[in-house]
Amino acid sequence: MSGENWRQERKTLLATLGPPLFWLTLFFLVPLAVVWAYSFGRNVGLTEIEISGTFANYAQAIQPLYLGIFFKSIVMAAACTVICLVAGFPVALAITFAPDKVKAWLLLAVMLPFWTNLLIRTYALIAVLRDEGYINLTLGWIWKQVGLVLNVPPFVPLEMLHNNPAVLFGLVYVHLPFMVLPLYAALDRLDRSLIEASLDLGAGHFRTMMQVVVPLALPGILSGVLITFIPALGAYLTPDLLGGPDSQMIANVIERQFKRANDWPFGAALSFLLLYLTFVMVAVQALIQRRRGAR
Amino acid sequence: MSLRSEHSRRSILAGMGIAAVGLTFGLEGCSKEKTAVADGEEAKLNFYTWDTYIGKTTLSDFRAKTGIDVNMSLFATNDELFAKLKAGNPGFDVIVPSNEFVQRMSEADMLMPLDHAKIPNFKNVEKAFLDPPYDPGRKWSMPYTWLVLGIGYRKSKVQGVPDSWKYLFDSDQYKGRIALLSESADLIRLGARYLGHSVNGIDQATIDQVTAMFIKQKPNIKAFHEDNGQDMLLAGDVDLVLEYNGDIAQIMTEDPDIDFIVPKEGSLLNSDTLCIPKGAPRPNNAHAFINYLLDAKAGAEIAETISYPTPNAAARALMPESYRNNPVIFPSGIGFDRSEFGKFEGAAQQSAFETAMTKIRAA
Numbered sequence: 001m002s003g004e005n006w007r008q009e010r011k012t013l014l015a016t017l018g019p020p021l022f023w024l025t026l027f028f029l030v031p032l033a034v035v036w037a038y039s040f041g042r043n044v045g046l047t048e049i050e051i052s053g054t055f056a057n058y059a060q061a062i063q064p065l066y067l068g069i070f071f072k073s074i075v076m077a078a079a080c081t082v083i084c085l086v087a088g089f090p091v092a093l094a095i096t097f098a099p100d101k102v103k104a105w106l107l108l109a110v111m112l113p114f115w116t117n118l119l120i121r122t123y124a125l126i127a128v129l130r131d132e133g134y135i136n137l138t139l140g141w142i143w144k145q146v147g148l149v150l151n152v153p154p155f156v157p158l159e160m161l162h163n164n165p166a167v168l169f170g171l172v173y174v175h176l177p178f179m180v181l182p183l184y185a186a187l188d189r190l191d192r193s194l195i196e197a198s199l200d201l202g203a204g205h206f207r208t209m210m211q212v213v214v215p216l217a218l219p220g221i222l223s224g225v226l227i228t229f230i231p232a233l234g235a236y237l238t239p240d241l242l243g244g245p246d247s248q249m250i251a252n253v254i255e256r257q258f259k260r261a262n263d264w265p266f267g268a269a270l271s272f273l274l275l276y277l278t279f280v281m282v283a284v285q286a287l288i289q290r291r292r293g294a295r
Numbered sequence: 296m297s298l299r300s301e302h303s304r305r306s307i308l309a310g311m312g313i314a315a316v317g318l319t320f321g322l323e324g325c326s327k328e329k330t331a332v333a334d335g336e337e338a339k340l341n342f343y344t345w346d347t348y349i350g351k352t353t354l355s356d357f358r359a360k361t362g363i364d365v366n367m368s369l370f371a372t373n374d375e376l377f378a379k380l381k382a383g384n385p386g387f388d389v390i391v392p393s394n395e396f397v398q399r400m401s402e403a404d405m406l407m408p409l410d411h412a413k414i415p416n417f418k419n420v421e422k423a424f425l426d427p428p429y430d431p432g433r434k435w436s437m438p439y440t441w442l443v444l445g446i447g448y449r450k451s452k453v454q455g456v457p458d459s460w461k462y463l464f465d466s467d468q469y470k471g472r473i474a475l476l477s478e479s480a481d482l483i484r485l486g487a488r489y490l491g492h493s494v495n496g497i498d499q500a501t502i503d504q505v506t507a508m509f510i511k512q513k514p515n516i517k518a519f520h521e522d523n524g525q526d527m528l529l530a531g532d533v534d535l536v537l538e539y540n541g542d543i544a545q546i547m548t549e550d551p552d553i554d555f556i557v558p559k560e561g562s563l564l565n566s567d568t569l570c571i572p573k574g575a576p577r578p579n580n581a582h583a584f585i586n587y588l589l590d591a592k593a594g595a596e597i598a599e600t601i602s603y604p605t606p607n608a609a610a611r612a613l614m615p616e617s618y619r620n621n622p623v624i625f626p627s628g629i630g631f632d633r634s635e636f637g638k639f640e641g642a643a644q645q646s647a648f649e650t651a652m653t654k655i656r657a658a
Contacts, residue, residue, distance in 0.1 A: 043642055046403035047381050065650075069657050132531040159471075161532070162518040245516045248656040259374035260479060261649035262381075262642060 039268035049264055057269035066253065066270065070277070073249040076164075076239075077232035080171040084179040084228050085221065087172070092183035093213075096190070110180050118174065122241050125170055129160040129242075136160075162244040170238040175231060179224045186220020187213070219289065226285050230278050250274060336577045340584055342367045343376065344391040345567070347545075348440075348603075350596035357587050363580050371521070372478075380405055384574035388581040394429040394566045395480075397436045398639040406435045407571040413582035416589035419609035427566065428636055436568035437585050438606035440541065443564050443626060443634055444481060445557040447525060447543035452534040458630070460489035460558045463537055465508060470515040472534040474527050477519035479652035480645065481563060482509070484637055485537070489560050495638045499647065506651045510658040519656070528553060539565070541603035544623045548602070555623045561633025566606070 039058070041051040060066070095106045113121060128134045136157040143155040160166060190213065198208040214221070236251035250270065257267030338361075342354075346369045354365045368387075370376045373396045379385065380400070392400060400406050411417060414437065424438040446457050452472070457463075463473055464486055475482060484494040486505035497505075517533050524536035529546045543555040569588060571581045587593055594610025604624050605611055611619055618624060639645075 046399060046642060047405070065654060065657060069653075072657075130530055130532055240521065244518055245513050246656060246658070248653070253653055256479075256649060256653070259372065259378055261646050262374070262377065263646055263649070 035268045036272060038265050039272050041265045041268075043263060043265060046262070057266045058273070060266060061269045061273055066250075069248065069250050069253055070273070073233055073235075073251075074277075076168060076171065076249060077229050077235070079168055080175055080232040081179075081225055081229045083168070083172045084176050085225060088176055088179035088183055088224070089221075092180050092187050095180075095184050096187040107184070110177050113173075114177055118237060121174070122170060122237055125173065126161060126241065129166060129169075131157040131159070131161070133161070161242060162247075164244070164247055166242040166244075167239045167247045167249075170242045171232050171235055174235075174238060175228045178228045178231065182220050182224040182227065183217065186217040186224075190216055218292065222285050222288060226281060229281060233277070234274060336579050338363045338580075340365045340389065340577055340580045341387045342389045342584070343370060343379075343387040344389075345369065346371070348391070348567075348601055350593070350600045353588070353593060353597055356593065356596070357584065360587070361580075361583060363583065365584065380572055384572045386576055387572055388575040388577045389584055390570050390572050391439060391567050392436075392570055394427065394564075394568065395637050395639045397568050397570060398429045400570070400572075401430070401435045402639070405573055407573050407575060407578060408434055409437065409571065409585070410582060413579075414586045414589065416586045416591075419589055419591055419594065419607050421606050421608040421611075424566070424606040429566075429638065430568070436570045437589060439567045439569050439588065440601070440603040441564065441566040441606050442539040442541050442603065443557055443631065444476070444485065444537060444539055444562045445543075445555055445626070445630070447528050447536045447538045447546075447553060447555050449528060449531075449534045450552050450554050456554075456556055457535060458556055458559050460485060460560055463535060464489050464512055466512075467515045469535050471517050473516050474518045474520045474524050474533040474536045475516055476524065476537045477521055477652075479648040480637065482537075483648045483651055484563055488562070489558075491560075494561075494563055494635050495640065497644075502647055502651050506654055509655045513655065513658060540623050540626060541601065544602040544621065547623060555626075557626045557628065557630035557634065559628075559630045559633075561630055561635070564634050564636045566636070 037051050038049055040053050040055070041049045042054055042056065044050045091110070095103055095110075098106055126133070130136070139158065140155045143152065146152055194212055194216070195208060198212045199205070203211065234251045235249055236255055239247045239249045239252055251274075254267050254270045254274070257263045257270065261267075340363050342365050344367060349367070354367065358364055370379065373393050376390060376392055377396060377400065380387070380390070381403075384405075397406070411433075417433070417437065420438055424441070426432060427438075430436045446460075446463060448457055453469070462469060463475060483502055483505050484497065486508055487497045487501050488494050490501065490504060490508070492501055518527070520527055520536070522538075522542070524533075524538040525542040525546045527533050528536045528538070528543075529550055538555075540555055540557075543553065547553050547555070569585045571578055571585075575581055588597070589607060591607070591609035591613055594605055594607035595613040598605045598607075598610055598614055598618065602618070602624060605614075
């Protein structure tokens with residue numbers, strides 16, 4: 001349908017856009033505005049928040065203590081994104097070049113974990129990684145069999161849970177589909193004759209990959225990076241359940257302000273700092289896209 | 296109105312916002328719709344409580360007796376309960392806050408005073424619980440269970456009895472085998488207790504001192520758990536855990552290698568209570584339900600399922616010897632005698648505890 005048609009049929013446009021816009025305003029923008037207002041407020045009594053226009057919450061939020069936690073969260077989310085990109089790119093490539101029948105199954109395999117509740121997946125990871133979990137039980141069994149033949153010291157379980165690597169592992173596990181799907185979408189649209197031409201003209205596989213495939217797939221890579229990085233930055237359950245004593249991320253601190261500390265204004269200020277950070281990421285992506293477009 | 300995005304599969308924050316608000320809205324819609332009734336109240340009750348905290352047949356027995364259908368929802372922490380009711384009661388009739396929160400909620404005018412004439416089973420309650428410091432005269436709350444924090448440990452992996460907080464807070468003897476509760480107030484209070492202060496009236500200097508102690512101890516701590524320390528102990532992830540006696544008593548029936556001690560410095564007492572939140576749609580049913588839970592037989596049935604200490608003397612008398620004289624469920628000794636209830640000391644103190652916890656975890 002062309003743009004002309006839409007312009008003529010205003011009513012249709014309104015009827016289609018109206019309900020989602022109404023929904024978005026009522027259930028997203030309005031609550032968000034309330035939280036935004038809270039971030040300029042202060043607690044009076046135990047249940048009342050007075051919107052006094054104060055910047056005290058933001059002043060508290062940019063103390064080194066909290067900036068350090070922001071920084072740590074960014075590092076964790078960035079590491080997660082890089083690992084997802086490195087691991088997800090070959091997967092997306094493999095799906096792209098798979099025969100059509102297999103393709104559907106491979107895509108299903110990527111999507112399948114999505115249909116299981118995050119909490120259940122995280123507890124499943126705990127059962128796999130813990131000291132007496134499946135990995136350690138298997139390793140311990142193998143160790144025992146080796147011990148029947150050779151003289152080995154007793155098995156010491158690997159510590160795979162309650163530390164920062166466990167959190168990173170959990171984040172990658174949860175966010176990998178966010179990376180694979182946009183990458184696949186970008187790679188699938190790729191004109192394959194360009195790859196053939198590159199190979200015919202003497203470029204090796206690696207050079208073809210870096211100089212032809214990657215630049216053409218860049219929009220997909222950028223959106224994959226963005227939609228992996230943003231939820232990873234706000235990750236809350238994973239550091240809570242898989243992390244050790246120093247694995248808190250910014251979302252855990254925000255959660256505690258709303259619950260334990262009962263300091264909603266401060267929690268709101270932290271939330272909005274996180275949101276502003278997200279806006280910056282989106283802006284950076286848009287900027288890169290535009291610069292590419294201009295070239 | 297959560298801004299967390301991880302729960303949602305959708306990458307857009309909008310998804311979460313809509314889903315969360317939609318749910319709350321749904322609940323409100325429900326409770327308002329069903330106000331048509333017989334004798335003032337329909338035969339329903341919304342009960343908001345902790346997980347695994349009721350007898351196996353308690354709710355069906357209550358329905359058989361009164362015809363009232365109990366709809367139970369669960370919360371995991373007092374903070375969750377408080378946050379949910381902070382903006383107004385979404386339709387709950389009976390809630391189960393802990394002592395400190397009874398004080399906090401009554402101060403915030405979130406509770407309905409109890410009508411003792413409608414709770415004759417109050418006579419079953421043990422003397423020690425009739426007039427507690429957090430609710431003089433039992434104006435707002437009825438005792439449901441009580442608890443004490445202590446050290447749950449695996450006997451075969453620990454030398455002797457870990458009878459001091461030192462092993463958890465101030466020693467590398469069990470490096471990497473320790474899990475502490477992540478409740479900031481509990482942790483700072485017990486830290487202060489170990490350093491020789493009361494669990495109440497802790498000043499900022501002491502908080503800083505406790506914070507420094509925990510930061511120093513952090514390399515020896517495996518995790519801060521979310522009140523699931525008993526699972527970590529049972530699964531072998533850790534050998535010493537800061538937990539409630541009731542939680543440890545529950546897993547001791549599964550694993551005889553586990554024991555519990557209230558450290559000699561003294562600890563924190565806790566009592567979960569039955570309250571009616573302000574704006575409860577069915578206060579008569581709520582009183583009837585609270586009265587039923589304080590009944591001797593019903594109380595014994597609950598104690599049998601959850602293995603928590605009961606403040607109900609009549610119920611305790613009905614229980615077998617193995618419960619009545621269980622040293623974990625009903626601890627005694629010097630540490631227990633030195634234990635106190637934690638008082639709610641205002642929002643500023645709460646924030647100070649929380650900031651200390653953030654510092655400890657960020658260090």
